[in-house]
Amino acid sequence: MSGTMRTIQLSASLCDAVEREFRNRFSSLEVTLDFVLRELLRDESAILDQAEQAAVEQRLRELGYL
Numbered sequence: 001m002s003g004t005m006r007t008i009q010l011s012a013s014l015c016d017a018v019e020r021e022f023r024n025r026f027s028s029l030e031v032t033l034d035f036v037l038r039e040l041l042r043d044e045s046a047i048l049d050q051a052e053q054a055a056v057e058q059r060l061r062e063l064g065y066l
Helices: 012-022 029-062
Strands: none
Touching: 012 029
16 A cells, blocks of 8 residues: 555444455455455456447447458
8 A cells, every 4th residue: 555545434343344254365454445446446447448449449340440
């Protein structure tokens, strides 16, 4: 984690459940949430890239290149 940090509020029961579930994989709740949020962003970027690729392919078809 880098940069300016922000504080968020989550229920204690949710935090406890996440810590129990992922304690062997991540060193802390913060590290777990950082990973999950970055993965969600990455997945969203991949979806946008696929949409852009589809638009380019459609345009190439319209121009007769595909």
